[in-house]
Amino acid sequence: MSHAADQPAGRGASRARANPADEGRSPLIGTLAVIGVGLIGGSFAAALRQASAVGRVLGVGRNADSLAQAESLGLIDSIATPEEAAAQADFILIATPISAVAPMLSRMKPVLRAEAVITDACSTKADVASAARDTLGERAVQFVPGHPIAGAELTGPGAADANLYRGRNVILTPLAQSGGAACGLVRRAWGLCGARVITMDADAHDRVLASVSHVPHFLSSVYMGQVAAAADADTRLALAGSGFRDFTRIAAGSAEVWRDIFLSNRKAVLAELRSVRATLDYAEQVLQASDEAALEAFLERAALARRLWASRSGQS
Numbered sequence: 001m002s003h004a005a006d007q008p009a010g011r012g013a014s015r016a017r018a019n020p021a022d023e024g025r026s027p028l029i030g031t032l033a034v035i036g037v038g039l040i041g042g043s044f045a046a047a048l049r050q051a052s053a054v055g056r057v058l059g060v061g062r063n064a065d066s067l068a069q070a071e072s073l074g075l076i077d078s079i080a081t082p083e084e085a086a087a088q089a090d091f092i093l094i095a096t097p098i099s100a101v102a103p104m105l106s107r108m109k110p111v112l113r114a115e116a117v118i119t120d121a122c123s124t125k126a127d128v129a130s131a132a133r134d135t136l137g138e139r140a141v142q143f144v145p146g147h148p149i150a151g152a153e154l155t156g157p158g159a160a161d162a163n164l165y166r167g168r169n170v171i172l173t174p175l176a177q178s179g180g181a182a183c184g185l186v187r188r189a190w191g192l193c194g195a196r197v198i199t200m201d202a203d204a205h206d207r208v209l210a211s212v213s214h215v216p217h218f219l220s221s222v223y224m225g226q227v228a229a230a231a232d233a234d235t236r237l238a239l240a241g242s243g244f245r246d247f248t249r250i251a252a253g254s255a256e257v258w259r260d261i262f263l264s265n266r267k268a269v270l271a272e273l274r275s276v277r278a279t280l281d282y283a284e285q286v287l288q289a290s291d292e293a294a295l296e297a298f299l300e301r302a303a304l305a306r307r308l309w310a311s312r313s314g315q316s
Contacts, residue, residue: 034095040121044165069158082108086107094122101122102135143177150164168196210271
């Protein structure tokens with residue numbers, strides 16, 4: 001997860017409720033259930049409201065205060081248990097830590113509507129796919145794993161933003177069992193949120209995201225922990241500027257969510273860390289040798305690669 005929201009927290013949902021021009025039109029999703037109404041789940045609900053693509057929204061979660069806040073912000077219409085959501089919803093988004101996916105599917109399966117479609121927003125996909133197959137069995141046809149590449153260090157319903165997914169990538173990694181109709185509905189829903197939808201193999205997804213999402217967060221957290229543990233941490237932090245801010249921003253994310261991501265994608269993350277360590281060793285050796293030409297060449301290659309990525313992606 002990386003990018004900051006495009007508008008003030010919580011405002012997208014309230015604006016999205018009213019769209020008189022679309023009154024009387026049947027929405028794409030009659031009843032949406034969002035399990036985990038924080039930044040990711042709340043923004044999904046807000047974006048679909050803004051697109052007039054959802055009728056009623058049910059919120060499911062562990063924290064009663066957060067659910068009450070989500071209701072007051074207009075992100076959800078009412079609070080439900082997992083069983084109530086499964087019995088009523090046409091579309092279910094699971095936006096929880098990875099470790100909660102299997103228990104949630106197990107609770108919902110006995111009362112899950114036959115026509116309901118389930119997707120998730122977890123940052124690793126192989127473990128989620130395995131949990132869906134093992135837990136849902138023949139009902140896995142209703143499940144389509146997904147991962148929106150968007151987010152921020154902010155958490156909770158107050159961080160929800162109807163424009164969070166606009167122009168962002170969402171990766172779907174359908175199971176062999178995933179039904180065509182289910183995949184189509186999930187793709188349409190994310191498209192209405194403004195996202196670009198990409199399909200990948202689950203293992204390939206986890207390998208690539210270890211490099212460009214998981215390891216950056218790991219390194220940011222490691223660096224922040226090192227600075228905060230220094231004897232003169234107060235002085236360092238008092239003098240820290242924009243470079244420190246930019247590098248450590250993502251370290252402020254949910255520890256529970258990122259614990260699950262690192263453990264779920266442990267093999268791929270460790271492989272990337274070995275590669276990073278080898279590159280760091282080279283850069284350290286160049287610095288130790290005071291090799292000006294090699295150091296400048298190393299820094300220039302990195303700078304050019306970063307500028308090229310920014311120009312291609314439209315992100316600065």
